[in-house]
Amino acid sequence: MYRDVDYLFIPKVPITERTKAEVRMRTLLNTLLVSILVLGLFPSRVVAKDPLLLLMGQNAAPLQLAVEIVTAAYNRLGIPIVIQKMPRARSIAMASAGQADGEIAAPRVFEKVFPELHRIDVPIMTIDVLVYSCDPHILESKKPSELRWGRLNGARLLATFTDDYENVWLGETQPELFGMLKLGRLDAVIAPRIALHLYSDQNEQGCIQRVGAPLRTVPFYHYLHRKHSNLIPIVKSEFRDMLASGDIERIKDEFYNKPSGPEQPPKS
Structure with missing residues (x-):
């Protein structure tokens, strides 16, 4: 008397009639099924063969903090990244053209110009835009x-x-x-809050001072090229988790509390 055994995707056959080919087929199908289940159950952990190339402006001072936040997020996801600095206008144009995989961080002002870049809709940082001058009353004494x-x-x-x-x-x-401001060749400079602090680490601040309140506080977002649309919800979920757990706030505190680090902006 033969005993019937159920096989995955294989009709019931007497166990003594199984061939080596059937055994190999069963093993292959089981392995395939397990792989599908793993990918379905753990979509947020992505194993990338090649690192993502993320661009940033080489002189964009606020993005030093964004680099640490974005790097932490991709490390948690197991996705390797490479960060390349270049002139700001060039970096955005290259990322939009698909010659890179995304931008480390940017405000929303350029989205209509570069629609190929998709925003990860979780603000990872904010910056204050300020006016700097050697004359603290410059905005009162002259028209802008x-x-x-x-x-x-x-x-x-x-x-x-x-x-x-x-x-x-x-x-x-x-x-x-x-430098031009200190030499009197400019009357005022518009820059993010962090810019003067980074400048003062290497240079004499001299007569430069902040004029008035911030012109605007602007949220910054991480961007990926549309060819990585499958990653957008995964990265978005990771940023949300980091916000909820306080990890982004911890990274900010560590960044601003570094020796000779920039002054931390007031918390709202």
Whole structure:
């Protein structure tokens, strides 16, 4: 008397009639099924063969904090990344063209211009946009349109504050802009809060000081090219988990509490 045995995707056959080929087929199918179940149960852990190339502006001071937050998120996901710095305008254009996999972080102001970049809709940091000058009363004594302004070239967020002015110097680095300010070649510079603190680590601050309250507090987001649409919900979920657990706040505290680190902005 033969005993029937159920096999995955194989009809019932007497056990003594199983061939070596059937045994190999059963093993293969079982392995395939387990692989499918693992991928279905654990979609948030992705094993990437090649690292993602993420770009950032080489002189974008606030992004140093974003680098630490984004790196921590991808490490938790098991996805390797490579970060490359280049001029801001070039980095966004390359990421949008699909020559890179995404941008470390950016504000929302350029989304209509570069629709191929998809926002991970969880703000990972905010920056304060400030006016700096050697004259603390510069905005009271002159009309803004009469001033010689300076801002970083390619910084679309900062451009929104100077688009209506004719006399705007586009600097390639913050030290260049602050140096011109100290020499009296510029009247005012628009820059993020962190920029002057990083500059002061390597240079004399001199007469430069903040003028007035922040012009705006702007949230920054991580961006991926649309070719990685499958990763967007996974990375978004990871950022949400990091916010809920306090990990992003911890990374911020460690960043601002480093020796000679930048001043931490006031918490709302």
